[in-house]
Amino acid sequence: IQPTSLFERLGGTEALERVIGTFYDYVSEHPDLSPLFPEELTETKRKQVQFMTQFTGGQPLYTAEHGHPRLRARHLPFEITPRRAEAWLVCMKLAIEDHDLPQKASEEWFHRLTLTASHMVNQH
Numbered sequence: 001i002q003p004t005s006l007f008e009r010l011g012g013t014e015a016l017e018r019v020i021g022t023f024y025d026y027v028s029e030h031p032d033l034s035p036l037f038p039e040e041l042t043e044t045k046r047k048q049v050q051f052m053t054q055f056t057g058g059q060p061l062y063t064a065e066h067g068h069p070r071l072r073a074r075h076l077p078f079e080i081t082p083r084r085a086e087a088w089l090v091c092m093k094l095a096i097e098d099h100d101l102p103q104k105a106s107e108e109w110f111h112r113l114t115l116t117a118s119h120m121v122n123q124h
């Protein structure tokens, strides 16, 4: 029997698109984060949905289009302090909470995001 992926338990593409849309609304209003991001976030959102799909065990959409994520390397051009990593996680937590996803799946996703976010810190 195939275990159900985190992607499916969260609600699939539709759920990820909703959460990520809200996430970038919070990011664009956050004083510590908004200066790092482009004004126009359509492409950023599209890539993040692709990435989160594969991160949660769905289809490897990000890699199919952009190659290996190399996330830490791709974030090196941005000054990511512990404070910014914390801010990123707060925006994600609020976005997840706004959409009433299944609790256990949300907790698991968020836990994995905390690990990845701390790995992105490249400036203290």
Ligand code: HEM
Residues within 6 Å of the ligand: 033, 036, 037, 038, 043, 044, 047, 048, 051, 055, 066, 071, 074, 075, 078, 080, 084, 085, 086, 088, 113, 116, 117, 118, 120, 121
């Ligand atoms: C891209 C910031 C954490 C996944 C980006 C970009 C910025 C950024 C500024 C470029 C956006 C653009 O030009 O479109 C941050 C900050 C973080 C953080 C401040 C705080 C820790 C994370 C985490 C993940 C992630 C935890 C995944 C779990 C991505 C992906 C991209 C991206 C997939 C697109 C890369 C590409 O251009 O192909 N991030 N990020 N980021 N970030 Fe983050």
